[in-house]
Amino acid sequence: MSERETVRIGVYVCHCGTNIAATVDVKSLAEYAGLMPNVVLSRDYKYMCSDPGQDLIRQDIRDRQLNRIVVASCSPHLHEHTFRTALKVGGLNPFYFHMVNIREQASWVHENRVQATRKAKDLVRAAVQRVAFHQPLERGRVAIQPDVLIVGGGIAGIHAALTLANAGKHVYLVEREATIGGHMARFDKTFPTLDCAACILTPKMSAVRAHPNITLWTYSEVTKVDGYVGNYKVTVLRQPRYVDEDLCSGCLECIEACVYKQAKVPDDFNLGLSKRRPIYIPFPQAVPQVPVIDPETCIQFKSGKCKTTCVAACGDRHAINLRAEAKEERIEVGTVILATGFQTFDAHRVPYYGYGKYPNVYTALEVERLVNASGPTAGEVVLRDGGRPAAVGIVHCVGSRDENTHRWCSRVCCMYSLKLAHLIKEHTGAEIFNFYIDMRTPGKGFEEFYQKLLTERVHFIRGRVAEVTDWALDPSEEGKLVIRVEDTLAGFVRRIPVDMVVLATGLEPRTDAPEVRRLFNISCASEGFFLERHPKLAPVNTFTDGVFLAGCCQGPKDIPDTVAQAGAAAAEALALIDAGYLETEPNTAHVVEEKCCGCKTCISMCPYHAVAFVDEIHKSRVNEVLCKGCGTCVAACPSGAIRQNLFEDDEIFAEIEGVLSNA
């Protein structure tokens, strides 16, 4: 389009049903816009994003020779792409477009109709003035490297890895712990079907290990991420496990041979409920089936005076190398799936429930290990002194739905509490009391499971537990843990003596989530879980292209939802890989060489080394492939020689004048 061609703007005001129309006078806004300079046509319409709405734009471009379009509707983060595509289909360059956000930033945040309408008019006026300066632009393309990095080897990471690997893509699966499996590996049965977690998880873990398309790095962490979608350069630090994964046959004789005849070190996998030796395997079905030596507790590492019987036991396989060092691996991947999971709420934070004070107050995850046949008690639910509980209280919402700790519902606790109630009853025949605020069972087969429990003579008491105490008020409470609770259905305070208390602790973001977030340049929501691009329409995407989310790192969810989300994340990665490229925003910077004075101010502004100085001509030049389009160099240039597409000085000046010209 030649510069001399007259600017012919079409303005479209969306009602968004009543979302906008209820607070902004859309008719008067459209009429007002129609009177602005260069505006050929203005309309208001119920839903601009609908097909008929987009058709309006396309037809008007053709019939009324429009060459600039302004749509006043929702956030550009939601529908900018939709409308740009409509322009393109209508035969106009998609960047002859500007979007005005009169929903999220006007109608939804203001109550006074007059003021909201006035603000919407200002914003539309600014857009009309701005769009006149718009230039036709072309999108660039970045090639997508087909390999994928998955961070976190819980059920989410495992499922995503297998999905991608089965599609023929190469996956690097990086797990911090010595084995994959995550939280799910600790569970006994899974709700509501009561199928055993190990039976459904361990085949998938073995499949990961055996898959030719998966490179599995356990005991490893991502330490550095450079690059951008399609071309991430990632550094992974592989901690030494002192047992070579390639040479080890998994016979585990070294563990038996350890000079520690008695296991003495608290076993993390069993949450300290059992002991392990300094050389150990996290649990029998661990993948990889390779022991780890813990240098903190191994005598050889501490004093150098061990007989190293483990090395002797390994014999001529020579898999044990006590001098192994951490190793850095550098890989290039096109896409990343973060499946870093959650941590359970630390029950010490609610001291009135007595965790850490009374030995027979357990967290649900600990009980999960107790009821597990491969757990520290071989599936016996026993108290710390070895006795069997005759009465058990399960306290719901510990660290969930609580103003003092976490306000969110952790979504899984009601169901796992019901499951534990069933399992403890099955294992011990004990009398079980559930203390709940609301029973939340919204899932396939969940309500039915709850109904089943109601017939199993499990007691349900509605009320948030006030405290757990050993202070007996009468002989029947002696030696017991007393749960004090207001029974809100019966309407009085009750004291229920039990032998064992199970705290249904909630799910929270991992402590290191902020570091992981910075590493991958994504955002966290207010509670600290990773923020998805859109809560409904882009639930596994992030605001960083090529980085996807799966599982509880995005928010609490159960296993079915986690697996579904992992599949979705894998599908999003596949979509990018199979397209082979991603279209980029053309908002890069460029230097107008005639204006550049060669002061080099811009060089130090760019964190991506996209601005380089060309000595021959004594001027700066922007490498548009490296430029990410922040515009920092543009703002810094004292000669006004650098320009940023879509955010040209002229465009922003016009916008500023536009919002103010009614002032």
Next chain:
Amino acid sequence: MPEPFEPKIVAFFCNWCTYLAADLAGTSRIKYCPNAEVVRVMCSGRVDVQFVLKAFAKGADGVLIGGCHPGDCHYQEGNYKALRRYRLLRRLIRQMGIEDERLRLEWISAAEGDRVRAVINDMVETLKRLGPLQKSEEERAHLLEVA
């Protein structure tokens, strides 16, 4: 009775944190004063000294710059560049007879919808206390010249 003074704020919000926070305020239906008009930029580092001076020259009573928290910039360190310029700008506008409270830089992450409300409402209150930015045509022309 004359109409009560309603200050006009031009708000430069970065695309990745503060603009999203303003969107979140919307989806959360958080209500705040309608005095701030948002100009979206990709990064707070894009906010040119000229933008701010131009806004004051053209009638803004206050200018708000919103960026990601330190260490959280989508472009690594654009917000630090914004901070450097902001410090300089505060001194510059003071010399030009504009109260430095009229310019504000705030770190607001994508999760802090409620902070958008708090910051804008607070700024409106400050500006109401300060009153309109009264500049003669000459002074405004001078501002533009500096810009």
